[in-house]
Amino acid sequence: MADKRKVWKDNFTEWFHDVILGAEIIDYRYPIKGFGVWLPYGFKIRENVLRLLRKLLNDSLHDEMLFPILIPESLFEKESTHIKSFEDESFWVTHGGTTRLDVKLALRPTSETVITPMIKLWVRSHADLPRRIYQIGSVFRYETKATKPLIRIREVTTFKEAHTYHANHEEALKQVEEAINIYKQFFNEMGLPYMISKRPQWDKFAGAVSTYAFDTLFPDGKVLQIGTVHDLGQNFGKAFDVTFETKDGRKEYVWQTSYGISERVIAALITIHGDDRGLIVPPNMAPIQVVIIPIPYKEKEQDVNNVCNTIHETLDREGIRVKLDDRPELTPGSKYYEWEQHGVPLRIEIGPRDVKEKSVTFVRRDTLERARCDEEKVVEEVVELLKNIQDNLFERASTWFKDHITKTDDLKEAEEKIGVGIVEVPWCGNEECGLKIERLIETRVLGTDVETEKAINHKCLVCENKACHRVRLARAY
Amino acid sequence: MADKRKVWKDNFTEWFHDVILGAEIIDYRYPIKGFGVWLPYGFKIRENVLRLLRKLLNDSLHDEMLFPILIPESLFEKESTHIKSFEDESFWVTHGGTTRLDVKLALRPTSETVITPMIKLWVRSHADLPRRIYQIGSVFRYETKATKPLIRIREVTTFKEAHTYHANHEEALKQVEEAINIYKQFFNEMGLPYMISKRPQWDKFAGAVSTYAFDTLFPDGKVLQIGTVHDLGQNFGKAFDVTFETKDGRKEYVWQTSYGISERVIAALITIHGDDRGLIVPPNMAPIQVVIIPIPYKEKEQDVNNVCNTIHETLDREGIRVKLDDRPELTPGSKYYEWEQHGVPLRIEIGPRDVKEKSVTFVRRDTLERARCDEEKVVEEVVELLKNIQDNLFERASTWFKDHITKTDDLKEAEEKIGVGIVEVPWCGNEECGLKIERLIETRVLGTDVETEKAINHKCLVCENKACHRVRLARAY
Numbered sequence: 001m002a003d004k005r006k007v008w009k010d011n012f013t014e015w016f017h018d019v020i021l022g023a024e025i026i027d028y029r030y031p032i033k034g035f036g037v038w039l040p041y042g043f044k045i046r047e048n049v050l051r052l053l054r055k056l057l058n059d060s061l062h063d064e065m066l067f068p069i070l071i072p073e074s075l076f077e078k079e080s081t082h083i084k085s086f087e088d089e090s091f092w093v094t095h096g097g098t099t100r101l102d103v104k105l106a107l108r109p110t111s112e113t114v115i116t117p118m119i120k121l122w123v124r125s126h127a128d129l130p131r132r133i134y135q136i137g138s139v140f141r142y143e144t145k146a147t148k149p150l151i152r153i154r155e156v157t158t159f160k161e162a163h164t165y166h167a168n169h170e171e172a173l174k175q176v177e178e179a180i181n182i183y184k185q186f187f188n189e190m191g192l193p194y195m196i197s198k199r200p201q202w203d204k205f206a207g208a209v210s211t212y213a214f215d216t217l218f219p220d221g222k223v224l225q226i227g228t229v230h231d232l233g234q235n236f237g238k239a240f241d242v243t244f245e246t247k248d249g250r251k252e253y254v255w256q257t258s259y260g261i262s263e264r265v266i267a268a269l270i271t272i273h274g275d276d277r278g279l280i281v282p283p284n285m286a287p288i289q290v291v292i293i294p295i296p297y298k299e300k301e302q303d304v305n306n307v308c309n310t311i312h313e314t315l316d317r318e319g320i321r322v323k324l325d326d327r328p329e330l331t332p333g334s335k336y337y338e339w340e341q342h343g344v345p346l347r348i349e350i351g352p353r354d355v356k357e358k359s360v361t362f363v364r365r366d367t368l369e370r371a372r373c374d375e376e377k378v379v380e381e382v383v384e385l386l387k388n389i390q391d392n393l394f395e396r397a398s399t400w401f402k403d404h405i406t407k408t409d410d411l412k413e414a415e416e417k418i419g420v421g422i423v424e425v426p427w428c429g430n431e432e433c434g435l436k437i438e439r440l441i442e443t444r445v446l447g448t449d450v451e452t453e454k455a456i457n458h459k460c461l462v463c464e465n466k467a468c469h470r471v472r473l474a475r476a477y
Numbered sequence: 478m479a480d481k482r483k484v485w486k487d488n489f490t491e492w493f494h495d496v497i498l499g500a501e502i503i504d505y506r507y508p509i510k511g512f513g514v515w516l517p518y519g520f521k522i523r524e525n526v527l528r529l530l531r532k533l534l535n536d537s538l539h540d541e542m543l544f545p546i547l548i549p550e551s552l553f554e555k556e557s558t559h560i561k562s563f564e565d566e567s568f569w570v571t572h573g574g575t576t577r578l579d580v581k582l583a584l585r586p587t588s589e590t591v592i593t594p595m596i597k598l599w600v601r602s603h604a605d606l607p608r609r610i611y612q613i614g615s616v617f618r619y620e621t622k623a624t625k626p627l628i629r630i631r632e633v634t635t636f637k638e639a640h641t642y643h644a645n646h647e648e649a650l651k652q653v654e655e656a657i658n659i660y661k662q663f664f665n666e667m668g669l670p671y672m673i674s675k676r677p678q679w680d681k682f683a684g685a686v687s688t689y690a691f692d693t694l695f696p697d698g699k700v701l702q703i704g705t706v707h708d709l710g711q712n713f714g715k716a717f718d719v720t721f722e723t724k725d726g727r728k729e730y731v732w733q734t735s736y737g738i739s740e741r742v743i744a745a746l747i748t749i750h751g752d753d754r755g756l757i758v759p760p761n762m763a764p765i766q767v768v769i770i771p772i773p774y775k776e777k778e779q780d781v782n783n784v785c786n787t788i789h790e791t792l793d794r795e796g797i798r799v800k801l802d803d804r805p806e807l808t809p810g811s812k813y814y815e816w817e818q819h820g821v822p823l824r825i826e827i828g829p830r831d832v833k834e835k836s837v838t839f840v841r842r843d844t845l846e847r848a849r850c851d852e853e854k855v856v857e858e859v860v861e862l863l864k865n866i867q868d869n870l871f872e873r874a875s876t877w878f879k880d881h882i883t884k885t886d887d888l889k890e891a892e893e894k895i896g897v898g899i900v901e902v903p904w905c906g907n908e909e910c911g912l913k914i915e916r917l918i919e920t921r922v923l924g925t926d927v928e929t930e931k932a933i934n935h936k937c938l939v940c941e942n943k944a945c946h947r948v949r950l951a952r953a954y
């Protein structure tokens with residue numbers, strides 16, 4: 001299938017803004033820059049995304065909890081790398097009423113410094129470990145760069161952060177692997193393609209030993225980081241003096257990991273699957289999976305409505321999220337437009353001919369193809385089509401993603417391709433060469449894929465010494 | 478059944494603190510006063526409570542949304558009564574990083590001033606009305622009084638606030654009635670007794686025309702307000718200049734209501750049903766409805782475990798929230814203690830005698846009564862018992878509540894009874910007399926019940942003029 005997404009590709013920023021508001025996802029006209037309001041339809045997509053995420057985490061022995069939004073400065077500054085990175089981009093509460101507070105309070109930008117001191121109260125011995133917890137809520141970043149809906153915002157309203165605590169480094173590293181697997185499943189279910197890179201040392205999370213990140217690609221050729229997993233080593237354990245008694249009676253600092261996902265995944269869901277008509281929500285995540293639209297025709301209105309009602313009930317009984325749009329004041333055409341914009345994956349049209357022939361007409365949102373089937377087979381057909389749409393969206397997205405990755409040993413080609421996607425070039429592994437290439441071709445070093453191809457027979461693109469890995473480069477949000 | 482709750486009654490504050498932490502509801506040892514951490518077990522109770530609340534609201538055409546946590550001072554101060562009441566008890570953000578912000582931002586204490594300006598963007602004509610929305614999230618109060626777990630806190634983490642918008646006052650008043658009905662259902666499902674009072678003018682919500690409140694009673698004789706419903710008239714509509722075009726083409730200010738519930742309902746759920754052994758969670762809200770405890774006996778361990786596993790699977794398959802506690806390192810007695818403290822409504826014990834006789838032993842958490850039944854009838858018996866426990870808890874609570882309401886025309890009796898419960902006395906309806914009685918017998922005027930008994934043949938307890946209503950008095954949290 002040829003990709004006919006023109007506005008989507010050529011004028012992505014405009015397309016994105018139009019879809020966010022047109023499909024009633026979120027409204028950023030609130031009078032503080034970077035703060036938005038989730039609209040009912042967007043909120044339902046968010047709920048479906050979070051339901052999946054909660055299920056994956058609960059099934060893998062994570063406990064959901066809820067921690068305070070404010071952090072006293074005295075806690076926040078305990079881990080020195082961490083505070084250095086976050087203090088300038090935090091909002092600070094200084095007053096309660098007209099009273100100046102004794103200790104400034106930060107609106108949490110992330111919760112390592114909130115949770116670790118509580119862990120100190122709860123963990124005494126190796127028997128209290130491992131412990132895996134998560135919370136979903138708002139975090140805040142005082143962004144000074146231009147904000148962008150769902151991507152660079154000041155109140156991140158949908159931050160899922162998991163924090164785990166372990167008795168040794170091996171166990172923590174196994175947890176890092178498990179977290180990566182959980183996120184893989186999560187993105188697969190949403191039909192989002194990604195690559196996982198170990199971030200270079202100069203771009204890891206503040207306070208981490210190492211950071212693994214999931215990146216996806218947008219139509220403008222920029223990557224979006226949609227998930228991160230951190231091995232925190234004992235950095236926070238030491239800063240907060242969290243020790244436990246080992247099996248052989250020693251005191252040891254706790255080992256820690258953390259991993260996060262935000263509403264950026266919803267930005268990705270919208271972008272990766274959308275087209276020039278608007279949103280296409282994968283059936284798994286769709287608030288409405290099927291919309292039924294009656295095509296009335298004079299003197300046949302009642303017959304058409306009866307069939308629509310029957311089919312609505314039948315699908316609803318099967319647990320399919322179905323809506324019958326029987327608003328009499330709107331034409332079928334304007335309903336098509338509205339639900340296409342909102343990305344409902346499957347439309348059923350029922351007109352006098354369908355009634356007469358005991359059939360229904362389908363229109364798929366992804367391919368816009370029409371088909372008909374017998375009325376009595378409607379459930380099987382809907383189930384089959386929704387599955388096909390889900391698979392097709394993922395396939396289309398994956399193909400597009402792969403088509404925009406270029407492997408090259410040539411600096412000029414790298415420079416050309418960097419505007420349209422991801423480029424993989426040989427690298428010696430030195431920070432100096434990494435930073436140099438970031439400047440040379442105006443890019444960001446995403447990091448290396450530790451799982452795949454070494455590049456030992458190639459030369460570093462910068463210093464021409466022996467390369468060890470291919471490093472991934474791209475412009476990034 | 479005689480009420481044997483001694484510590485609960487005589488030393489309520491201590492009891493409450495012990496249960497909150499002992500049953501792992503919430504941990505207030507976070508280093509900012511009035512900020513707590515929801516523990517996994519408490520979080521699950523919270524989830525069950527919110528699931529019920531969401532269902533009731535969604536079924537009555539409310540849309541869930543999410544609004545920003547911060548309010549620019551310029552918006553916050555638009556409704557003058559509102560800001561006067563809230564400005565001294567708000568937390569204020571003044572800095573982003575080291576930069577002083579141009580406009581101070583308040584952490585929302587409630588969201589009328591967040592939502593109304595957005596409504597102005599969304600509502601143009603009568604066809605856009607009514608509109609019913611709600612959100613669940615944190616609100617903040619800079620409390621200067623002593624804080625109390627779940628009751629008087631600085632981060633209210635579980636604030637459900639609904640806001641509705643209407644074309645005329647009649648419709649808004651009908652919504653007030655509907656909101657009251659929704660809350661009645663909500664509290665009934667949780668087995669919480671309440672009375673609904675129209676708050677006196679001097680104690681209504683800042684910015685409201687009138688406020689209706691749900692109060693319940695605690696063992697120390699104090700009432701706790703657990704829900705409020707406000708008719709806001711056009712006060713916010715005028716302050717924010719939100720108009721719509723009526724059917725006959727006029728401009729009119731929008732009519733508004735709002736209503737809220739917070740984690741105080743969880744404080745009530747814990748308190749109202751608890752006893753000297755700890756929590757008793759009503760089956761509807763229980764994270765674990767049934768706990769199975771094997772009673773091992775030498776050489777019979779395997780048989781006992783097999784039966785436990787079978788019963789666990791059987792109940793789980795029926796959708797009952799069941800847990801098998803097969804930790805080998807703990808004695809049955811310590812497991813009883815733990816799950817009684819956590820309020821699991823029903824315990825199943827299975828020992829060698831049960832295995833031999835193909836029976837199971839039940840212990841109800843509410844009455845601590847033991848019973849046995851055939852193994853093959855276990856599902857019916859569990860379903861029946863859970864229903865009985867649910868009903869019995871509500872009945873016990875309702876009886877206790879009614880027993881602590883005194884109707885009197887005698888000031889001395891009123892004064893005596895005010896320490897143990899609610900007192901209803903005749904009142905002329907004048908604010909002056911209301912405020913005087915608050916001082917005279919150290920109480921709070923809860924308000925009047927407009928539905929029931931007038932008191933026209935009685936004299937106001939203060940001025941001795943003709944009374945119009947009985948007014949309710951109690952000490953209050």
